[in-house]
Amino acid sequence: MSSTKPLPAALKRWAEQRIGPVVSVRDASHSWDRSRVWDLEGGSGVHRYLKVSPSVKFFTRESRAYRHIVPALGHTRAPHLIDSRAQDLVLLLTAVPGAPVKELGLDTAQWRTVHQQAGALCARLHEAGELDRGDRVKAEASLSAAADGAEKYLARAGDRLDHDEQQLVRDHAARLRRVGPVPVGYIHGNNQPRNWLWSTSGLALVDFERSRPAARVQDFVILATTQWADHPDREKAFLRSYGWELSDAERHALRCLSALDAVNCLAWGPDNGDAEVTARGRRTLDRLMKEDRP
Structure with a gap:
């Protein structure tokens, strides 16, 4: 089982500039070593997810999908992209229930x-x-x-x-x-x-x-x-x-x-x-x- 992966401070600051203060962070990565995903809880109890893609190819595919393809699924049927930063391969996403x-x-x-x-x-x-x-x-x-x-x-x-x-x-x-x-x-x-x-x-x-x-x-x-x-x-x-x-x-x-x-x-x-x-x-x-x- 992989160890807990800490969220880099620079990425937390970047996320807070977009969604406000983060009061708790939970490692939500898969067991795969290159998986890096965190559940960010805001002061109002709203959750968002920050994901660092494992490669440029995956970042490009996923950021494009969220901008041009995923909205066709409907409001509650997939996360929505809040922001992304290509130099860090990072995506900031809304949470969906379930x-x-x-x-x-x-x-x-x-x-x-x-x-x-x-x-x-x-x-x-x-x-x-x-x-x-x-x-x-x-x-x-x-x-x-x-x-x-x-x-x-x-x-x-x-x-x-x-x-x-x-x-x-x-x-x-x-x-x-x-x-x-x-x-x-x-x-x-x-x-x-x-x-x-x-x-x-x-x-x-x-x-x-x-x-x-x-x-x-x-x-x-x-x-x-x-x-x-x-x-x-x-x-x-x-x-x-x-x-x-x-x-x-x-x-x-x-x-x-x-x-x-x-x-x-x-x-x-x-x-x-x-x-x-x-x-x-x-x-x-x-x-x-x-x-x-x-």
Whole structure:
């Protein structure tokens, strides 16, 4: 477990210039070493969040998302950007009500309700404005770009995959290049219950550092390999409110992307001590290997 990360004094002063005095600070970072997020409580009891992005790429993606994409979700459905400072990769955000869905011990019906609302929010996000020319080019190339990452992940994973498993990943990367056109838009990029907050007000999405123009189906990979694998009722609820039945091409792309996600998990998870991510990768790979055998 990572140690508590203190908020740098300079960043606290910067935040107070924008929101007034801060009376308490709580480290709200994930266990990942590069995660740096603090809950700031003001004198009136109002909470805001200060986040230092782990990289320029993530800061650029997230600050852009909050300015141009996230408002389409609605006032209580995502944080809003108060201010940002590029030189420090820092974002100052409003808080939204709720707790991460994965921590709530929901029953079967509640899980379906959550997925129903998540599908509606994803639809709003994916349709948040027309892609400009540059974004459309990136989005339409996103599946090929994902396939390009296969060899990098395989090299990092090393002997965590045997020869047949490595070949399966390569085969799915090759198939992904041949999928053809699929719907594109702005995606969340890390769409999963860890980033869904549930309250009496409904569902909210957080953490947009991986938001980008891409094939929309890329936003369903983690759900397909975790939530939906054992609970098809959740997938049905999500897609019904999403308002779009996945095409054959999207289903094929989702399977290929799941193989790439598996090797990525097996490359990243053990190196970062993340047992949950590692288990996701191993489980997905085992399932695909079983399904691919005659």
